[in-house]
Amino acid sequence: MNIQIKKGVIEVCVFAILSKKDCYGYELAETISKHVKISEGTIYPLLRRLTKEGYFTTYLRESSEGPPRKYYKMSKQGIEYKKSLSKDWNDLTKGVNELIEECEKDE
Amino acid sequence: MNKKEFMEKLDKALAGIPKDEKKEVMRDYEEHFSIGLEKGRTEEEIAKSLGDRASLAKSIKAEYTITRAKREPGIKNIFRATIAVAGLGLFNLIFVLIPLIIAVELLFAAYIVAVVFIAVPFLILVYPTSVTILSGDTPTWMVVAGFHIIGGILLVVLLYITKGFYRLILAHLQMNVKIIRGE
Numbered sequence: 001m002n003i004q005i006k007k008g009v010i011e012v013c014v015f016a017i018l019s020k021k022d023c024y025g026y027e028l029a030e031t032i033s034k035h036v037k038i039s040e041g042t043i044y045p046l047l048r049r050l051t052k053e054g055y056f057t058t059y060l061r062e063s064s065e066g067p068p069r070k071y072y073k074m075s076k077q078g079i080e081y082k083k084s085l086s087k088d089w090n091d092l093t094k095g096v097n098e099l100i101e102e103c104e105k106d107e
Numbered sequence: 108m109n110k111k112e113f114m115e116k117l118d119k120a121l122a123g124i125p126k127d128e129k130k131e132v133m134r135d136y137e138e139h140f141s142i143g144l145e146k147g148r149t150e151e152e153i154a155k156s157l158g159d160r161a162s163l164a165k166s167i168k169a170e171y172t173i174t175r176a177k178r179e180p181g182i183k184n185i186f187r188a189t190i191a192v193a194g195l196g197l198f199n200l201i202f203v204l205i206p207l208i209i210a211v212e213l214l215f216a217a218y219i220v221a222v223v224f225i226a227v228p229f230l231i232l233v234y235p236t237s238v239t240i241l242s243g244d245t246p247t248w249m250v251v252a253g254f255h256i257i258g259g260i261l262l263v264v265l266l267y268i269t270k271g272f273y274r275l276i277l278a279h280l281q282m283n284v285k286i287i288r289g290e
Binding site: 024025026029033039040041042044045047048049052065066067069070 | 131132134135136137138139141142143145156157158159160163166167170174
């Protein structure tokens with residue numbers, strides 16, 4: 001997939017998942033990978049940036065096995081942003097799908 | 108590539124960012140490896156799925172330098188941020204570095220004009236014969252004073268433009284990082 005498209009898509013996915021529950025990085029990468037092919041490493045710079053911008057907060061929680069995991073939690077600002085992001089995404093995909101359908105009909 | 112190799116290469120590629128920041132970044136990937144291993148994946152599989160660590164390191168560095176330029180504005184930090192963003196690809200070299208160079212050149216030229224205008228009275232005093240003012244009916248001293256005043260106003264305006272320009276460059280850099288983030 002085109003790399004520019006993919007970057008925007010990963011952001012939409014991260015917000016969608018974190019609006020449901022707090023997650024650690026691996027979990028996010030794994031969940032997204034099930035649906036979209038990504039380089040899992042790219043999720044961490046993205047999470048760092050969105051955390052710095054105030055959309056997420058982080059906390060450490062011990063796990064039964066291995067080292068503690070860094071969980072990401074959506075802030076109030078993040079919840080607001082998620083709403084507008086989801087709307088943008090829906091408008092975008094709806095518009096593009098309509099356009100593709102129209103063009104295919106003409107063929 | 109196994110975990111050790113991946114971490115060593117990432118560590119090397121992250122040279123230049125402060126220890127604390129680097130430690131945090133390395134910690135995240137360390138965590139990723141250990142969870143992956145628990146889930147029964149091999150180190151090679153995990154390293155491969157993480158993607159190219161050189162481009163990862165570049166985007167981590169670019170994000171960092173921009174945050175710093177925002178927090179501690181200064182020519183040095185702005186310049187560093189520009190180079191870091193430009194390092195992410197030829198596209199960005201053209202869209203980040205070239206507009207910056209052109210804008211800096213224009214500003215520089217305008218500053219020279221302002222300084223020369225301000226210096227007109229002194230130039231006439233020092234080299235009375237080498238400077239010819241075509242003043243027509245207006246007294247020469249008026250034209251000279253006019254240049255001096257216009258030069259002063261231009262200098263003040265330029266200082267404001269420089270300030271605004273600085274903010275614009277920051278916004279431009281951030282926009283670029285947004286476009287290329289995660290690469």
